[in-house]
Amino acid sequence: MSHTSVPTPTPRETQKARTRCALLDAGLRLLENQSLSSLGLREITRVVGMAPAAFYRHFRDLSDLGVALVEESLGSLHAVVREILEVPDDEAARIERTVETIARYVREHPTHVRFVARERHGxxxxxxxxxxxxxxxxxxxxxxxLAADEVSAGWSAEDMRMLAELYVDHVVMTASAFLDAALGEGPDEESVARTARRQLMLISTGRRYWREG
Amino acid sequence: MSHTSVPTPTPRETQKARTRCALLDAGLRLLENQSLSSLGLREITRVVGMAPAAFYRHFRDLSDLGVALVEESLGSLHAVVREILEVPDDEAARIERTVETIARYVREHPTHVRFVARERHGxxxxxxxxxxxxxxxxxxxxxxxLAADEVSAGWSAEDMRMLAELYVDHVVMTASAFLDAALGEGPDEESVARTARRQLMLISTGRRYWREG
DNA sequence: CGTCCCGGCGAACACCTGTTTACTGAATGA
DNA sequence: TCATTCAGTAAACAGGTGTTCGCCGGGACG
Structure with missing residues (x-):
């Protein structure tokens, strides 16, 4: 297609990327049952099956590996978010789609979600x-x-921001609740989904009647 | 007052309680900069200034000390919560009082708040x-x-519950934001308070127009 | 008074940790 | 083809860890 600088990844580079990925995977797996600050460098290399010193060829630190995991966990989500929000829809349908998307993401990437929830205040x-x-x-x-919605007419940038933060925080809480549900702790997935839908409905209602209440 | 079974705490017991408290304090202090799973038993005893083996006279585990810290952090808050909610008030005033109470609690017990926020998904x-x-x-x-409010007429128990969870989660997020503010990360305290007030106002608005929107 | 209880001590146990060092050997590129 | 680069290795380093043991000494109590 384009003859720009895509330098044909040499076999060596792909191999390096491969073991780097193996390190990330092993780390993520171990982080299912512990937190990053208690994770050991040797633990990871032992799982991957290589010498401890080799770790330094890929990461300076364990926290370095941690931020790499953050990118891996959250980086691919921006496209999903935009997709959900850009489709103009009935509001109820949008909420339904949002909650379903969260549930699916948690189902498909439980370890990433757990990692983010755990290390957010870690x-x-x-x-x-x-x-x-x-x-x-x-x-x-x-x-x-959200500013593109007709409901947002007359909203200040600061109010839009506080609403957006409310939504984001709520999504994180919901994802964490889905995760607990998947592990048998707390209510089952359908209950979490129902609660989340209603909470989003309530927030939407508040948004519609904002400044008039 | 009452001559019931209050067995006059013997000097020995008070001394034991004293060092137990010292262990909890030392633990909490160390947990400002790390998470519980990375905290060492010897670290704590070193701070307190006693032999590692003495730890077992008070706690079986570090996780045992952890749940003790949870009681200490959250146990005294139930009275505060009831007090805030039971005073019948103008809604705006109630929100104002709630946010101010959160801010004060975070200011006075930052380490406890940090501990709860960190170990909630730890x-x-x-x-x-x-x-x-x-x-x-x-x-x-x-x-x-909340069920006692006149606004809640016709609300099902399940809806009350989902609203209550929304409030509780929001309070936790707000407390965490106040904590970040106190440490210079993120927006300052007044911004956090304003955002929190507006979010609570928005939720209240949604509550008022629920089932009619 | 004498006995028991029990919080705290010090030492030792076996093990695990992060980091550095000099090295090997295959893929690389002139 | 030959020199170079570099991901991965093995070994050693100086620490730290949780846990157990027997012992001490002063408050508790019959």
Whole structure:
């Protein structure tokens, strides 16, 4: 297609990327049952089956691996968010679609979701910051998309922002609840979905009658 | 007052309680910069200034100390919650009072708040469960108190519950945001308060027009 | 008074940790 | 073809860890 600088990844590079990915996978797997700050470098290399020193060929730190996992977990989600928000829809249908999308994402990537939920307030500052920045970006995108709705006429930028943050936080809470449901803790998935739908409905109602109540 | 069974705490017991409290304090202090699963038993005893083996005289585990910290952090809050909710008020005033109470609590007990926020989805199952149970109790109390409002006429128990959970989750998020503000990360305290007030106003609006929107 | 209880101590146990060092050997590129 | 690059190795380093043991000494109590 385009003869621009796509330098044909040499076999060596692909192999390096392969083991780097293996490290990330092993890390994510171990993080199902512990938090990043208690994860050991040797633990990971042992699972992958290589010498501890080789870890440094790919990451400086464990927190370095952590922020890489943040990208992997949240990076691919921006497209999904835009897709959900850009389709002009009946409001109820949009909520339904949103909740279903969250449920599916949690079902398909439970370890990533667990990682983000756990490390969002976890003990590793760099990872916390990376997650916070990514969630901020989500809030920006949501605010921008919501501003296009006719319901948002007359809303200040600050109000749009606070609404977007409310939505983003709610999505994170819902994802975490879905995760608990998938593991048998707490209510089952359908209950979580129903609660989430109603909460979103309630917020939407508040949004519609804002400044008039 | 009452000559019931209050067995006059013997000097030995008070001393034991004293060092137990010292262990809890030291743990909480260390948990400012790390998570529970990475906290070392020896770290704590070193801070307190006693032999590692003495730890077992007070706690079986580190997770045991963790659930004790959960009680200490959240146990005293139920009275506060009831107090806020039981005063019949103008709605705006109630919101104002709620946000101010959260801000004050975070200011006065930052380490406890940080601990709860961090371990709520953290790596120690027992502590996670303890926090979850306590937050469930809060949701129960909020639901019960809100049901007394005239706005709640015709609300099903399930709807009350989903509203209460929305409030509780929002309070936790707000407390965490206040904490970030206190540490210079993110927006300052006044911005957090304004956002929180508006979000609560929006939810209240949604509540007022529920089932009519 | 004498006995028991029990919180705290110090030492030792076996094990695991992150990091550095010098090295190998295959893919690389002139 | 030959020199170079570099992902991965093995070994050693200096620490740290949780847990167990027997012992001490002062409050508790019959």
């Amino acid at each position: 003990g590793v500052p760099a990872v916390r910051a990376a997650i916070g920045a990514e969630l901020d970006r989500f809030a920006d995108e949501v605010a921008e998309a | 790596g120690v199952p027992a502590v996670r469960a303890a926090i979850g149970a306590e937050l469930d109790r809060f949701a129960d109390e909020v639901a019960e108190a």
